[in-house]
Amino acid sequence: MSLTKGMLVEQFNKAREDNEPFVFIEIEAEGVQEIICIPKQSFDAKQAFYERSYTDDLVHVMNKNVFIRGLSRGESSELEIIV
Template sequence: MTLTKQHLVNTFEGARNNNSPYVFVGIEAEGIKEVISIPSVSFDAKEQFYNNAYSNKLVHVMNSKVKIIGLTHGYPEALTDLV
């Protein structure tokens, strides 16, 4: 399944609706994978950042070698959904 900005919006919305403490964003940058943990206090700012910095297919607008490859929200245990 190819992720899109709609998945990004749905993930942040789901996190807010479920009072999730974190949104987790899986990133692949030039073959290196990482997971970014975003606390609820930063949801609005980081959602806006990702909306501006990534294309509809979640590829970074300034570097096509950087893309979002996974999204989830919840407690740290939710990380198993991304790794």
């Protein structure tokens, strides 16, 4: 199953509802993988950024070689789920 922008929005919404400290986004960019850890105080700004910058299939609007490949939320221990 591929990820969608709706799933991204759902992660942020659930993190807010459950008072989670972080949202984690795994990105692949030109063959390099990274995980971005977004703290609670940045949820609104970063969600808006991702919604503007990625297609419905979570591919970057300006570079098709950059895409979101994983999503998670919670404590830092949740990183194991996405990695």
